[in-house]
Amino acid sequence: NKPLFSECVYMNYDKEKSCLCLNLFDGTVARKCKRTEEEKELAKEEDYHDLIRIITNKKLTEPMGYYPILNPVNQKAWFQYFKMKRNGFVIIYENHIIGYCRIFEMYGIPLLKEYETLSIGFCFEEEYQGMGFGKELVQFFTEYLMGKSDYLLIDMQETNTRCEKLAISCHYTYLDDYTINIPELSKDPINCHSYYYYLGGKKV
Numbered sequence: 001n002k003p004l005f006s007e008c009v010y011m012n013y014d015k016e017k018s019c020l021c022l023n024l025f026d027g028t029v030a031r032k033c034k035r036t037e038e039e040k041e042l043a044k045e046e047d048y049h050d051l052i053r054i055i056t057n058k059k060l061t062e063p064m065g066y067y068p069i070l071n072p073v074n075q076k077a078w079f080q081y082f083k084m085k086r087n088g089f090v091i092i093y094e095n096h097i098i099g100y101c102r103i104f105e106m107y108g109i110p111l112l113k114e115y116e117t118l119s120i121g122f123c124f125e126e127e128y129q130g131m132g133f134g135k136e137l138v139q140f141f142t143e144y145l146m147g148k149s150d151y152l153l154i155d156m157q158e159t160n161t162r163c164e165k166l167a168i169s170c171h172y173t174y175l176d177d178y179t180i181n182i183p184e185l186s187k188d189p190i191n192c193h194s195y196y197y198y199l200g201g202k203k204v
Helices: 036-053 060-066 072-085 133-144 162-167
Strands: 088-093 096-106 117-124 149-156 173-180 188-198
Touching: 036 060, 036 072, 036 096, 036 149, 060 117, 060 162, 117 133, 133 149, 149 162, 162 188
Parallel strands: 117 149
Antiparallel strands: 088 096, 096 117, 149 188, 173 188
16 A cells, blocks of 8 residues: 555656646645646645644654744744745655655755755654655655756764664665754754765766
8 A cells, every 4th residue: 555656746856747646836735636726725724734733743853853843823934935945745645645755955065065966854654654655755756866966865863763774775875974953952962874875967
């Protein structure tokens, strides 16, 4: 019953591609691209709350490096930013959203500063973790982005051993360690690991 992301995630990174489901292509969250405009409108509220449920869960947000977004005003701002940036993908399973993924352009990385670099971040609801969805997602986007940039990164906090094992199992290579400061999460610097995959562009 695992979803095939090549069939159920709209390829928002390259707007010429399309699959069976949309994410935020037209400014709304819609699960099926065959929905009528009226059906998309009716789906907005439910889909919005699917995402809000994820970003208010401390167990999910802290490994991603941010504090749960509990203020309704800030939740709406997060959602609008998610749509505006057009680099986010909702992950759909059994007709509802179970997580999200974002692709970022990265700049100023010391070891890769002369190269075009992307980074992938993703989050799944707890009951869908450890089921192979993360590996499937990483493998899909790694293959999809081949030739579209030089390198694709996966970063994780050093305590997130599950994510590190996932990166290694997808044949990502260790790049570097670094620290970040997020006072809302920790009074001490947070240690992180960075792994990379060569996408076929310029090479170090």
